[in-house]
Amino acid sequence: MKTLRLTDDEITSWRRRWLVRGFVLGTLAFLPGVLLGVSAAWVFFAEFGPFAK
Amino acid sequence: MTREYTLDELDRLARNRFLLGLLGAPLVLTLLCGGVAFLALGGAAKLRALVSETERHRQTARECRFNLNSLRTAEQAYNAEYDEYVATGWAPAEPGRVGWDKAQSFGMPEGFAEVGWVPDGRVYGTYRVRLTETGFEAECRMDLDLDGEWAIFRATERARAERVTPDGVF
Numbered sequence: 735m736k737t738l739r740l741t742d743d744e745i746t747s748w749r750r751r752w753l754v755r756g757f758v759l760g761t762l763a764f765l766p767g768v769l770l771g772v773s774a775a776w777v778f779f780a781e782f783g784p785f786a787k
Numbered sequence: 788m789t790r791e792y793t794l795d796e797l798d799r800l801a802r803n804r805f806l807l808g809l810l811g812a813p814l815v816l817t818l819l820c821g822g823v824a825f826l827a828l829g830g831a832a833k834l835r836a837l838v839s840e841t842e843r844h845r846q847t848a849r850e851c852r853f854n855l856n857s858l859r860t861a862e863q864a865y866n867a868e869y870d871e872y873v874a875t876g877w878a879p880a881e882p883g884r885v886g887w888d889k890a891q892s893f894g895m896p897e898g899f900a901e902v903g904w905v906p907d908g909r910v911y912g913t914y915r916v917r918l919t920e921t922g923f924e925a926e927c928r929m930d931l932d933l934d935g936e937w938a939i940f941r942a943t944e945r946a947r948a949e950r951v952t953p954d955g956v957f
Contacts, residue, residue, distance in 0.1 A: 737794075738792050738793075738794070740790065752802075753808045756806060759809055760810065760811065763809075
């Protein structure tokens with residue numbers, strides 16, 4: 735089985751790098767969802783809400 | 788310090804951190820957006836106003852204790868000289884259904900003038916001295932939050948001023 739010899743610093747930066755990647759992807763996935771949800775709610779209430787023209 | 792890692796181990800470490808970031812991002816963003824919205828809607832100001840209002844009430848309520856002790860001393864001094872206590876009516880005003888949150892001018896009401904005691908400046912509370920069998924009872928009432936529930940403080944010839952109503956009543 736192939737193994738790699740890594741220092742503590744290297745393994746820490748490896749972990750951090752993947753944490754940052756996850757965070758970035760999570761943010762990118764989350765924001766459009768929020769925007770979409772807010773826009774959908776806005777349109778819904780504008781069209782069918784109590785103050786719809 | 789170095790250690791041997793298999794590729795599987797590295798893969799597992801990476802996956803764990805990646806998932807943590809992926810799931811943590813919405814949480815952090817929600818808290819951040821919530822915080823910003825809270826500030827934008829003036830929540831912080833309201834919270835601060837609420838806290839400082841309670842603190843302001845607490846500070847103001849000290850007036851009652853301070854003035855009652857001073858009034859008590861004046862009554863005792865009067866008693867030492869004339870061997871009697873002096874009753875007074877409510878001053879500056881009779882406590883009605885609801886109090887006031889602005890300081891009132893005390894003036895020089897009859898009983899108080901006789902004892903020779905008036906508070907220093909305007910007052911938030913209203914004061915009265917009632918004669919009892921053993922001596923007198925001085926009372927201060929205050930309704931700073933205008934909820935109709937008066938904070939009551941009492942002092943007698945034997946005891947210094949004490950709050951009668953619970954601590955949260957202002």
